[in-house]
Amino acid sequence: MALSAATPASPTTSTTTAPDATSPASFGNAVALSCRECGERFPLGPIFACTSCFGPLEVAYDYPAGAITRESIAAGPNSIWRYAALLPVPAGVAERPNLNPGFTRLVHARNLARELGMRALHVKDDSGNPTHSFKDRVVAIALEAARTFGMNTLSCSSTGNLAGAVGAAAARAGLRSCVFIPSDLEAGKQVMAAVYGGDLVGIDGTYDDVNRFCSELIGDPIGQDWGFVNVNLRPYYGEGSKTLAYEICEQLGWRIPEQIVIPIASGSQLTKIDKGLAELVKLGLVEDRPYRIFGAQATGCSPVSAAFKAGHDVVRPVRPDTIAKSLAIGNPADGPYVLDICRRTGGAVEDVSDAEVVDSIKLLARTEGIFAETAGGVTVGVLRKLLASGALDPEAETVVLNTGDGLKTLDAVAGTGPSAVIKPTLDAFRAAGLA
Amino acid sequence: MALSAATPASPTTSTTTAPDATSPASFGNAVALSCRECGERFPLGPIFACTSCFGPLEVAYDYPAGAITRESIAAGPNSIWRYAALLPVPAGVAERPNLNPGFTRLVHARNLARELGMRALHVKDDSGNPTHSFKDRVVAIALEAARTFGMNTLSCSSTGNLAGAVGAAAARAGLRSCVFIPSDLEAGKQVMAAVYGGDLVGIDGTYDDVNRFCSELIGDPIGQDWGFVNVNLRPYYGEGSKTLAYEICEQLGWRIPEQIVIPIASGSQLTKIDKGLAELVKLGLVEDRPYRIFGAQATGCSPVSAAFKAGHDVVRPVRPDTIAKSLAIGNPADGPYVLDICRRTGGAVEDVSDAEVVDSIKLLARTEGIFAETAGGVTVGVLRKLLASGALDPEAETVVLNTGDGLKTLDAVAGTGPSAVIKPTLDAFRAAGLA
Known part of the structure; x- marks a missing residue:
């Protein structure tokens, strides 16, 4: 499969190896990617920028008239999948292993x-x-696209929330994940990103350096079957x-x-x-x-x-x-x-x-x-x-x-703490003025 | 209102000041507290131990035959309140300000x-x-009991999860909270307990000292209108x-x-x-x-x-x-x-x-x-x-x-971290063996 790099390749040259990527049903009611700037349309694929004007691509739909009702939605699961008909995902998406995010309070x-x-x-x-975090919503859609495109690794650059969302989603889905972070990220955030057992790579540089490196990877054979959720899968990701x-x-x-x-x-x-x-x-x-x-x-x-x-x-x-x-x-x-x-x-x-x-x-x-x-x-x-x-x-x-x-x-x-620190006696409690 | 202390007072001496505590509807289908050891029954009140044998009390119900069905439950909210008919809470509980916990994945x-x-x-x-944490479930029931009994402060001793659950629930309900912790608790846990703005009191002593002090407070006039969720409200709390x-x-x-x-x-x-x-x-x-x-x-x-x-x-x-x-x-x-x-x-x-x-x-x-x-x-x-x-x-x-x-x-x-730390180059990535 040829992924589009920072300079987008023609989507028609994509030769995807995924078993179901050619089936329109893989993307539900989504029918195309459409350029936000010039309106040009492209087949649904792992591309993210218009080949004519370099504008960002977004998912376009052809909703079946009258089939999406309040009742059909209410009958769905307590997750974003109750809106599956409005997303670029297959109809049975809720049954595929994923984190089932959404429908938060x-x-x-x-x-x-x-x-x-x-x-x-x-x-x-x-x-x-x-x-x-809300990142579970967007990663869930990107994950479905990655599966449809037959990708084998879920990836991103991140300084926090996205790393955890990608690591957890990939773990549940049984995909490899490889997440890139600046190596000077706080220890606690590194733990949150690493605990899901995917590959976590510290980059000796700034967050901008991490991003630049990810763009390089997308253009290299190494990243050929990788889904960078917020880069080459961005049109799908955003829909979440x-x-x-x-x-x-x-x-x-x-x-x-x-x-x-x-x-x-x-x-x-x-x-x-x-x-x-x-x-x-x-x-x-x-x-x-x-x-x-x-x-x-x-x-x-x-x-x-x-x-x-x-x-x-x-x-x-x-x-x-x-x-x-x-x-x-x-x-x-x-x-x-x-x-x-x-x-x-x-x-x-x-x-x-x-x-x-x-x-x-x-x-x-x-x-x-x-x-x-x-x-x-x-x-x-x-x-x-x-x-x-x-x-x-x-x-x-x-x-x-x-x-x-x-x-x-x-x-x-961090400054938040006890109103008072006292010895365990009623007198001390009264003296603290909290009684 | 007289609260029972560690040595339980007779529940019949309780003179509650709450407006609706005398209404059985305040506790839904719950009808009594019953001793787990000797079976003796007591009216629903802020008591937690049997006056005859000192056994723990639990809530007893008289469920209306046939009125609680799978359908009536499924029609309820996406929280523990879909089971309100099986809990010691009033019918309209979901409309009262609370955290609406439960119905987790x-x-x-x-x-x-x-x-x-x-x-x-x-x-x-x-x-x-x-x-x-699951503590939101139990605290939600204790909160309803505290409201019914006209209590003005929600309290507990805690080293973590319970402190946050009590602090957050009291904040939403508009009740004061006063939570007791050992003063040497880790800084992060103190932040989590203090952020909801209630009173947080560090006790110079062990967790056992904190617990003993809470028992003292329940017996003192200071604690007269306080609901210690896991002590004097324990029979309700446990039902969560x-x-x-x-x-x-x-x-x-x-x-x-x-x-x-x-x-x-x-x-x-x-x-x-x-x-x-x-x-x-x-x-x-x-x-x-x-x-x-x-x-x-x-x-x-x-x-x-x-x-x-x-x-x-x-x-x-x-x-x-x-x-x-x-x-x-x-x-x-x-x-x-x-x-x-x-x-x-x-x-x-x-x-x-x-x-x-x-x-x-x-x-x-x-x-x-x-x-x-x-x-x-x-x-x-x-x-x-x-x-x-x-x-x-x-x-x-x-x-x-x-x-x-x-x-x-x-x-x-804490030991979990990156698989590798590298410079942002493809060569370095290949050398790390992760490509």
């Missing part, structure tokens, strides 16, 4: 809403996924984020919320949630009504927010410097699309300082019992900031995303 | 089964709970573990597995799973068929296993010394009941070394992509050991419990 955040003066607020809490939109609407009783606050790393998640909402409307699963999408960044890595505020259409890359490492992509590939969506829907992009991130992690934990990773501190922080500025309407039904787990970014709240 | 562990030579193995993975039995059977298609491997700390969970299975049979929700229950301990804290092997009915306390800290109860209150159940069902109790625990954590991660805490290493380790000894039948349908999350016991697998 949508938490009615009454306490946080009260504290912020809001009428109706929900937290979509993706820390409930198998490896405790649509399930956040589906779940939010279904869990609200098949209704689009009026406002959604979404973190921005590459920007892919935000664009796919918008795509998912549009699909639900088109299929008649929800009523068409206006919604506003808000993007959230940490100030230490806020190129999209800066472009939004400056009124620019393009994003100028930055060198990240923030505790929100899962969002620290200085050159976000989907930045321009994010700007377009946030402007078109009447939303905004905003950023918050690391101190505000920490404060917002604590606020969410204290009010709703949800311990978010730093990315969740970013979205809740931006929610607060946009309420204060008036950009967000406190009367509108709002959903804020928590995409990861506080246990993975304990350092962010 | 039952993973068909094909890879692990193959590796162990088993026909049908499932892992009940409770790391998917809101604070990533029944939901593991309900979920396992429902997720198997309403069938009791032939063998279940359960960790033993106090032993409460194992006894309540057995109680839950018996209830399902009595209600006609599953077919009555033999099942065998196996208890799992770490060798460094294996008083129940030692008693089982010696043929004793009583358990001699030990001083724990194991990495499986969430199971490190040297004097397990329900030890004798565990021995009785494991013997009566034809099961066994076994223990494994810390090295076997670590090895089994890695085995589960490598085969199924599930990163378990040390308690999960204990159950998987015991599963292997009992298969090797012939005590467990490899042809029988088996469920093994993982009750917590590997992210909370990272130290156990």
